[in-house]
Amino acid sequence: MAENVAIAPPGAFERIALIGLGLIGSSIARAARQFDAAAKIAALDASPEVLARVRELGIADEASDDPAVALRGADLVILCVPVGVCGEVARQIAPFLEPAAILSDVGSVKASVVAQVAPHVPQGVQFIPAHPVAGTEYSGPDAGFATLFQNRWCILTPPEGVDAHAIARLAAFWTRLGANVETMSAGHHDLVLAVTSHLPHLIAYNIVGTAADLEEVTQSEVIKFSASGFRDFTRIAASDPTMWRDIFLNNKDAVLEMLGRFDEDLTALQRMIRRGDGDGLFALFTRTRAIRGAIIEQGQDTAAPDFGRRDGGKG
Amino acid sequence: MAENVAIAPPGAFERIALIGLGLIGSSIARAARQFDAAAKIAALDASPEVLARVRELGIADEASDDPAVALRGADLVILCVPVGVCGEVARQIAPFLEPAAILSDVGSVKASVVAQVAPHVPQGVQFIPAHPVAGTEYSGPDAGFATLFQNRWCILTPPEGVDAHAIARLAAFWTRLGANVETMSAGHHDLVLAVTSHLPHLIAYNIVGTAADLEEVTQSEVIKFSASGFRDFTRIAASDPTMWRDIFLNNKDAVLEMLGRFDEDLTALQRMIRRGDGDGLFALFTRTRAIRGAIIEQGQDTAAPDFGRRDGGKG
Numbered sequence: 001m002a003e004n005v006a007i008a009p010p011g012a013f014e015r016i017a018l019i020g021l022g023l024i025g026s027s028i029a030r031a032a033r034q035f036d037a038a039a040k041i042a043a044l045d046a047s048p049e050v051l052a053r054v055r056e057l058g059i060a061d062e063a064s065d066d067p068a069v070a071l072r073g074a075d076l077v078i079l080c081v082p083v084g085v086c087g088e089v090a091r092q093i094a095p096f097l098e099p100a101a102i103l104s105d106v107g108s109v110k111a112s113v114v115a116q117v118a119p120h121v122p123q124g125v126q127f128i129p130a131h132p133v134a135g136t137e138y139s140g141p142d143a144g145f146a147t148l149f150q151n152r153w154c155i156l157t158p159p160e161g162v163d164a165h166a167i168a169r170l171a172a173f174w175t176r177l178g179a180n181v182e183t184m185s186a187g188h189h190d191l192v193l194a195v196t197s198h199l200p201h202l203i204a205y206n207i208v209g210t211a212a213d214l215e216e217v218t219q220s221e222v223i224k225f226s227a228s229g230f231r232d233f234t235r236i237a238a239s240d241p242t243m244w245r246d247i248f249l250n251n252k253d254a255v256l257e258m259l260g261r262f263d264e265d266l267t268a269l270q271r272m273i274r275r276g277d278g279d280g281l282f283a284l285f286t287r288t289r290a291i292r293g294a295i296i297e298q299g300q301d302t303a304a305p306d307f308g309r310r311d312g313g314k315g
Numbered sequence: 316m317a318e319n320v321a322i323a324p325p326g327a328f329e330r331i332a333l334i335g336l337g338l339i340g341s342s343i344a345r346a347a348r349q350f351d352a353a354a355k356i357a358a359l360d361a362s363p364e365v366l367a368r369v370r371e372l373g374i375a376d377e378a379s380d381d382p383a384v385a386l387r388g389a390d391l392v393i394l395c396v397p398v399g400v401c402g403e404v405a406r407q408i409a410p411f412l413e414p415a416a417i418l419s420d421v422g423s424v425k426a427s428v429v430a431q432v433a434p435h436v437p438q439g440v441q442f443i444p445a446h447p448v449a450g451t452e453y454s455g456p457d458a459g460f461a462t463l464f465q466n467r468w469c470i471l472t473p474p475e476g477v478d479a480h481a482i483a484r485l486a487a488f489w490t491r492l493g494a495n496v497e498t499m500s501a502g503h504h505d506l507v508l509a510v511t512s513h514l515p516h517l518i519a520y521n522i523v524g525t526a527a528d529l530e531e532v533t534q535s536e537v538i539k540f541s542a543s544g545f546r547d548f549t550r551i552a553a554s555d556p557t558m559w560r561d562i563f564l565n566n567k568d569a570v571l572e573m574l575g576r577f578d579e580d581l582t583a584l585q586r587m588i589r590r591g592d593g594d595g596l597f598a599l600f601t602r603t604r605a606i607r608g609a610i611i612e613q614g615q616d617t618a619a620p621d622f623g624r625r626d627g628g629k630g
Contacts (some may be wrong), residue, residue: 012414084593098350099443108543124563134544137607137622143620153559182539192532197543203518204544208603210510223609224474224497225362226466228423228448228512229519230546238607241600248588248596258525259585263578264523269517270574273563278399281563285556288523292553294538303459303548305451307622 011172015040017074019089021063022240023135024062024106025080026144028177029059033279034146037176044070045095071096078130079105079117084246087116094120102166108193108243110157110186112250116131118159126166129186131155131193133177133215139240153300157186194254197249199262202255204236207246226269326487330355331440332389334404336369336378338450338554339421341459343492344374349461352491359385359408368456386411391488393445394420394432399561402431409435416479423508423558424500425472427565433474444501446470446508447494454555465493466614472501497612509569513562514577517570519551520559530607 016038018025019304025043032038045051054063064070071093073078079086086105095101103125107113112131121127134152154174158167171181185194211222211230212239222230230294248255272280296303331353333340340358347353358375359382360366369378370612379385386392386408394401401420412418418440425444436442449467451458471491473482486496499507526545527538537545563570587595611618 040574055403086538102624128383133540136545138620142615148530153540155540190526192536192540193543195526195529195532195539196537196545200522200544200548202584202588203522203548203581205600205603206581207515207577208606209516209584209599210514210573212602212606213580214576219606219609221507221510223606223613223615225448225468225470225507225511226610226615228450228508230511230517231552231610232551233515233518234484234603234610234616235606235622236547237600237603239600239604241597241604244600245593245596249591249593251443252588252591255588256585258579259588261529262522262525263581265528266574266578268572269521269524273517273567273570273574276564276567278560281560282556284524285520285552285554285559287527288520288552289554289556291523291527291534291538292549294534295541295546295549298538299555300541301537302624305453307550308623 011037011176013038013076013168013169013173015042015074016076016078017042017044017070018060018078018080019044019093020080021045021050021141022080023139023143024132024148025078026054026057026059026141027134027146027148028078028106029054030144030146031084031149031177033059035176035178036050037173038076042070042074050141055168057141059141059144063188064150067093067096071098071101074098074101076102076104076170078105079107082243082246083107083109083113083250084242086113087120090117090120094122097122097125101125102170104130104170106130106132108197108247109251110189114157114159114186126163127159128162128167128170129157129159130170130174131157131189132174133193133197134179134287137235137238137240139243147178149174152179154179154181155189156183156212157189159186171268190251194251194258197256198251199258201236201239201244202248202259204233207233208237326352326484328353328484329489330389331391331393331591332356332359332385332406333375333393333395334385335360335395336360336365336375337395338454338458339447339463340393341369341374341456342461342463343371343395343421344369345407345459345461346464346492348374349557350491350493352488353391355388357385357389365456374455374456374459381439382408382411386413386416386449389413389416389511391485394418394422396429397558397561398422398424398565399557401428402435405432405435409437412437412440414439416440417485419445419485421445421447423512423562423588424566427503429472429474429501441478442474443477443482444472444474445485445489446472446504447489448508449513450493450554452550452553454558462493463487467494469494469496470494470504471498472504473498473581489599497536505566509566509573513566513570514573516551516554516559517563517574518577519548522548523552
C-alpha cells in the first residue's frame with residue numbers, strides 16, 4: 001500500500017498549462033481544480049478578452065499570453081485550440097516546453113493533428129493526442145463547466161514509441177476529470193468520429209441551411225413550427241463555426257466516405273417513399289428505434305422524453 | 316359582459332370523444348380535464364390493452380371499443396390515429412356522429428387526411444382538420460401528459476364552407492389546452508411540415524440506419540461515442556414507426572420535393588469540403604447559428620446547453 005502515500009495523487013500533475021480557454025480549455029481548468037487534478041493551473045491565450053475573462057472567473061492560477069511564462073514548470077501542456085491552428089501554435093510554444101513534459105490536445109480530429117504537431121515536438125517531450133468526446137453548442141470561457149467530462153469518453157491516440165508511463169499518467173488525469181478512457185489509433189479515431197460526430201454535424205448544418213433558403217415556406221414559419229423536429233438539428237448547427245470548418249477540412253477523407261454511405265442510404269429511402277414501400281419504411285424505423293435504447297442503457301443519453309427539455313417534460 | 320355567464324366556458328365542450336388513446340389522444344384527455352375543456356371525456360380504442368390502461372390511469376370518464384357508446388352526445392370528436400387508417404376509422408364511426416358534432420383529427424399530414432375522411436362525413440357534421448405540433452419520441456397512453464401542448468402551435472386547416480362558429484369553438488378548445496392556434500390551407504400545411512418535421516425525421520432515420528450498417532466502425536463504438544452528436548438524431552429516430560411510415564406515404568410529394576432541395580444543398584456542401592473551401596463552410600455555419608437564436612428567442616426551444624440534459628447541464 002506504500003504507493004498510495006505519494007504526494008501527488010494518481011492522475012494529478014504539478015502544473016498544467018492550458019492553451020486556449022474556450023469551452024473545452026475552460027472546462028478542463030474548472031474540472032482540474034474541482035477534482036484536484038493539478039496543483040497549479042496556467043492559462044495561455046492570445047486573446048486579451050479571453051485572458052481578462054479567465055482572470056475574472058478565477059478559473060486558473062495564472063493567465064498569460066506569454067508561453068515562456070505559462071509553460072514554465074508545466075508537466076502537462078494541453079492544446080485546446082481549433083484543429084486548423086494547432087500546428088502553428090505547437091511551433092510557437094515548442095521552445096518553451098519543459099524537457100520531460102507531456103504535450104496533449106483535445107482536437108476532434110487526430111491524424112491531421114499528429115501531422116501538424118509532431119514535427120515541432122522537442123526530443124524528450126511525450127506527445128499524446130487526446131480527444132475528450134464532450135461539449136455543448138456554446139463556446140468561450142463562460143461556456144465551460146467542471147462536470148462536462150463526467151461519464152463521457154476521452155480517446156487517447158498515442159503514437160508508437162511514446163512512454164507507457166506518460167500514457168498512464170494522462171489516462172489517470174482524464175479519469176480524475178470524470179471521463180472513461182479509451183485508446184485507439186489516430187486513423188480509427190477519425191473514422192469513428194466521422195460517423196458519430198462529423199457526419200451528424202454536417203447533416204444538421206445542411207438541413208438548417210436548406211430550411212432557411214426555401215421560398216414556399218417562410219423562415220418565420222420554419223421557426224414557429226420547429227418543435228416538430230427541426231429544432232433538434234439547430235442545436236448542433238449552432239456549434240462554433242471555426243471549430244467545425246477546421247474539422248471538415250482536416251478529416252476530409254473520412255467525412256466524404258461516410259457522407260457517401262449516408263447518401264446511398266438516402267437514395268434507397270427516397271426510392272421506398274416514391275414506390276410506397278411501407279414495409280421497408282417500417283422495418284428501417286423499427287431498427288433505428290433499438291439503437292436509441294442501447295444509447296440510453298449505456299448512460300450516453302437521458303431517457304426523459306424530449307431530452308428532458310423543460311418545455312417538453314412531464315409537467 | 317353577459318356572454319361570460321354561459322354555463323360552458325369558452326373553448327369547453329359538453330362531451331369530447333377521443334378516438335385512439337396514444338401519446339396525443341391521452342395527452343388531450345389529460346389536458347382537457349386539467350384545463351377544464353370538456354365536461355365529459357370519452358375514450359374509444361380498438362385495443363383492449365389500451366382501454367384497460369386508460370381505465371387504470373383514470374384519464375377518461377368512459378372507455379369503450381363501441382363507437383355507438385363513445386360518440387353518443389359528443390359535440391367534439393377527435394381522430395387520434397395514424398394517418399394511414401383515418402379514412403377507415405372515419406367510415407366506421409360516421410354513422411354514430413351526432414348531427415351537429417365537430418369532427419377533427421390530429422394528423423401530421425392534412426391533404427391526405429381530408430381526402431380520406433371527407434367522403435365519410437355526414438351532412439351537418441363540421442369537419443375541421445387540425446394538427447397540434449407537439450409530441451415526444453414515446454408512444455402509448457402512458458406517454459401522454461397534460462402540458463404537452465403548452466406554447467406549441469396547433470394548425471387548423473378548415474375546408475371551404477365550414478361553419479365559422481365551429482372553427483372558433485375548436486380554436487378556443489386548443490387555446491384552453493395551452494396551444495397557439497394558426498389557420499392555413501391543407502396544402503401549405505403539408506409543405507411547411509415537410510420541412511420542419513418530415514424531412515428532419517427522414518434524415519434522422521437515415522443517419523441512424525447508416526451508422527448501424529458500417530463495418531469499419533462497430534455498433535458498440537457508435538453507441539459509446541454517440542454523445543458527440545449522433546445521439547441527438549437517435550431521439551427522433553426512435554419515434555413511432557407506424558405513425559412515421561404513414562406520414563411519408565401520405566405526404567410523398569412534399570417530402571420528396573424537400574428531400575430534393577436537401578440533396579442539392581448536400582452536394583454543394585460536399586463539394587466545399589472536397590475543394591477545401593473554408594470560407595464557404597464558415598459562411599454556412601455562421602448563418603445556421605443565427606436560426607437557433609431565433610428559435611430560442613421565440614420560446615420554441617430551451618437556451619440551456621445541450622437541451623438542458625441532466626448529464627450536459629451546468630453541474
